[in-house]
Amino acid sequence: MSGEPRPRRSVLYMPGANERALEKAKTLPTDALILDLEDSVAPDAKAEARGRVAAAAAGGEYGHREVTIRVNAPGTPWHADDLRAAAEAGPDAVVVPKVDSPDTVRAVEAALEAAGAPDRTAIWAMIETPVAMFDARAIAGASERLTVLVMGTNDLAKELHAEHVPGRAPLLTGLSMALLAARATGRVILDGVYNDVKDTAGFEEETLQGRRMGFDGKTLIHPGQLEPCNRIYAPAQADVERSRRIIAAFEEATSQGRGVVTVDGRMIENLHVEEARRVLALAEAVAGR
Structure with a gap:
């Protein structure tokens, strides 16, 4: 892995089924994009979205932005087809949700290589369950192709039966374990999303908390979150x-x-x-x- 830093202050999810959103993403001041095939796409739209996202990722029209594809989770009916399409498109990375073990990382790596993914296509592993927190170091070190850990804080809160509260006290243990794993293995780590897109003050407070903890950037769900996120995660x-x-x-x-x-x-x-x-x-x- 290169020692040269690549800014990943802001990493914006874009719904793969929305052609206008994919087009708009070409103009947004985000460091990276996650073209999503998972949560934002209804089951009956998965196949169409897969083709649209693969074409967008392969088109080379996103400038300096790092372009990734989030596939559906292992064990779902769409996972294998998503991986094959992503491998052929050759994005900067494939984002894999629900990674609970090193074996999952190795299986994704094998599938990508079998489908002809270029060497430059990395794996970003989403860790979002208690099991993943305990195995985060092993997950992070499972493959040299894995370069980034992505916190799935909504799913983690669900698994913990925890509430989303200011300061994120119920999640701090998991966040800290994942951070330790990332730093122990030399991986980048991205904080989870903030759900209330109208709560600017709350978003800035949580983003600042993440930066102070040591995260490299934050995943986002709305373009309105880009400016404060880029500002907070840039060196003052x-x-x-x-x-x-x-x-x-x-x-x-x-x-x-x-x-x-x-x-x-x-x-x-x-x-x-x-x-x-x-x-x-x-x-x-x-x-x-």
Whole structure:
């Protein structure tokens, strides 16, 4: 996997059965798209949506946006056909819901390769059950083709019999376990969706919480959520400037053989320099959008 950061601040679900939505997505300021064949598509529209989404993903008309396809879950009547169509379309990634074990990841990988998926087509695994939380590290490390974990917080709340409340206290254990798994295996991890599209203040509060916890970005269900999400997950100018000071001070101290470095009155170690370089790389990648 590349060490270069790819912005995934905002990852927007788009209904695969809605041709107008797929067209509109070409103009939206989102870092990535999930063209959906699962929850947003009725059973009798699955086949038609599959062809429409595959054509959209293969068309190359989404510019810098990372384009992924969410297939129907393993065990459903549509899963195998979805995987074959996605493999032929060759999107940036295939998003797989209800991943509960490493075996599921390996089965998806085998199916994609058998159908001729290009090497660049990654697997994004949705983890959304208690079983998945306990096995998150094994799931994340099951394949080099798996690059991203996606939190399915609605399903997790359902499985826990939990309520959606400000601060997400009932979900914090699962969110933290998944974050640990992602960082232990070097994977990207995306926070779950916020359901009330009219509650701007609540959305911003939850998005900020996710960023502070360590998520790389957030999945979204409405274009109106894009601006605050992109803003919150982009490095703040103050953080960029401090990162530059940290790197400059460390490099100067190293060249002079000094072992003690301070910036803004605080001791600086290698870990701070590594984080500063990550922040600058992400800021440059975002600026490139």
